[in-house]
Every structure is written in C-alpha cells, then in structure tokens.
Amino acid sequence: MTDTPARLLSLLSLLQxxxxxxxxxxxxxxxxxxxxIRRDIDRLRALGYPVEAAMGAAGGYRLVAGAAMPPLLLDDEEAVAIAVGLRAGAGHAIEGVDEASVRALTKLEQVLPSRLRHRVATLQAATAPLARGDGATVDPRTLTVMASAVTGLERLRFGYRSGDGTETKRQVEPYRLVSTGRRWYLVAYDLGRADWRTFRVDRVSDPFATGARFTPRELPSGEDATEYLSRSIAGMRPAPAALELDVTFLAPVEFVVARLPGHLGAPEATGQDTCRLRGTVTDSLEWLALRLALVDCAFTVHGPRSLTDHLRELGARLTQAANPAAPTPPVTSAPPAAPTPPAAPGQR
Structure with a gap:
C-alpha cells in the first residue's frame, strides 16, 4: 500500500x-x-494518537488511552450498533445522556453510508423499547434533523399539534433543543408569529431544513434556552403548591437512589435496608404517587396528608380493578359538600 494517508487509516483501524x-x-x-511501519507509528504519535511499543519477541504496538478522545474508525457492524444505541438514548429523554446522545447521533448519521442508515432504520422499526416512567418518546430522526438545523443555522418547517389538538404548519429559526429529563422541547423564533416560541418535540411532525440560512437572534432579557423554557412552561400553567414530602423506603439507599428522579432529592440511609426521603417538591400528586410506586419496594408516606389521601384512593381503585366483584369503596379524602345557603333577596 503506497498511499500514505490510506495506509495510516488502515494502520489506525488495526491498532484500535x-x-x-x-x-x-x-x-x-x-x-x-x-x-x-515504524515511520507510520511516529506519524500517528505526532497526530496525537498514544501508541505504545513493547520490546522483545512477544512485544508489539498497541493504542492506549490518552489525554483526549481520538477519532474512531468503525466497521459496518460497530457503526450500526452504536447508531441504534444512540437512537434509543436520544428517543427517550433520559436525564444525563439525552442531549449527548443527540449530538453524537447527529455527527454519526451525517457520515453514515446510506446502506447502513437503511440497516439502522430497519432494526429500529423491528424492535420496541421497554420504557419506564411517563416521559413522551420522540422519533430520533426528528431530533437529529432539528439538531442539524440548530447547528447549521437553517430554518425549519414542520407540522405542529397543540395541546388542544389544533394542527398548524410552522416555519422557525431553531435556537436550541432542551431536555427536561422527561420531554424534549425546541426553543425557536416563530417567523409566522414574529415571536419566540417553545415546541414539544413529541408533537412535531415531518420536520425538514429548508436550506435558508439565518443570523441567530438573542433570546429576550439575555436568558439562555433553559431559563426561557422554564419561564415559558411556568407561564402555561398555574404555579403548583409546594409539598413537604416525607417518605420511608424499606430498601437500601442505593436501590432507591437508582430508581428516583434526581430532582426529588437524595434519600438518607436510616439503616442497612431502610432510607428516608425529605424535601420540598412541586410535582402533582398523581405523578408523585406513580414515581413512588415505580421504586418497586415497600414504602410509607409520612406527609403530606394530601398524598396519603391520594394513595389511599388510588389503592382502593386498583383493588377494585383487580376484584370487580367487590363493592366499590367510598371516596373519603374529599370533605362532604356544605349545604347551599338560601339566596338573599335580589340574588336569585
């Protein structure tokens, strides 16, 4: 092999x-x-690849870990496996790996040969992920199209379904993709409405980059994308009441930590097989009840009272669902309605 660049790539592939x-x-x-070979090894070292040489009859060359991540050369099977894994991580808003999965998937699919893209899509269509939690899933292709448009400063067109079911067509200047840990959002400047908007990505359909470039705008009040999204979401719903959560779990603290969302706080060990979680939360009672049950161990709620009442009602409904012949238990958490006082004259 006389072509030096091609030979270096082949050598690097072997050393990996x-x-x-x-x-x-x-x-x-x-x-x-x-x-x-010795000269080519020196060339790779000059490019930053840490190649070690061992002397002797059993010695040789090997690539070791260095201070920086070098470019990787992947064969077809490796590229397909990584793309499928990244799609799984990107399609579910998994806290901690979601945004990195989208960035890596965007880079990989940009250079993936068409034959491999077809294999990845076929494998993805033939499998179903087992997802836990109540987060909405999204098509990884939607995320990669949007991420590419954000990076390339290209305008996007897509269909959008609002919360009340209204279908509209949008053209936007995409600013950032943001994951909340349960959902993906696109922060963008909506050209049709001449204002900033946030879009739930699971409600987006058929996105495509138009090819038209734009100069990025600054978000209002100098905010970053996460601050703007938080304010936007807060403005769409009344502020939830703060709840003082106090729960004892009959399981080791490591077991519980691995199954609880991080924003609920960190439980403290109270024994070898018990721990207690205390903290202020603003989540709904319904969501809290679901997340506590998904920890998959026995637990006791010490507070708030509204959560214990909700769990009691929920338990009664679940028991009734499992035993429909049993009489329906009464709902006890809501106080009886007060009698309506007679109307005063002139107020009928």
Missing part, C-alpha cells in the same frame, strides 16, 4: 483492536516494510 500487534504482522497486513 484491543491487542498488541507485532511490527512484522502489521507490515504483512499492509504490504510494507517494518521500517515503514
């Missing part, structure tokens, strides 16, 4: 296999002399 390569074997694989 986790083993030691004798210089003579590398030379035989690439059809060059051991002296050429």
């Amino acid at each position: 296999t986790p083993r030691e390569w004798p210089g003579s074997e590398l030379a035989g694989r690439l059809g060059v002399s051991p002296r050429t």
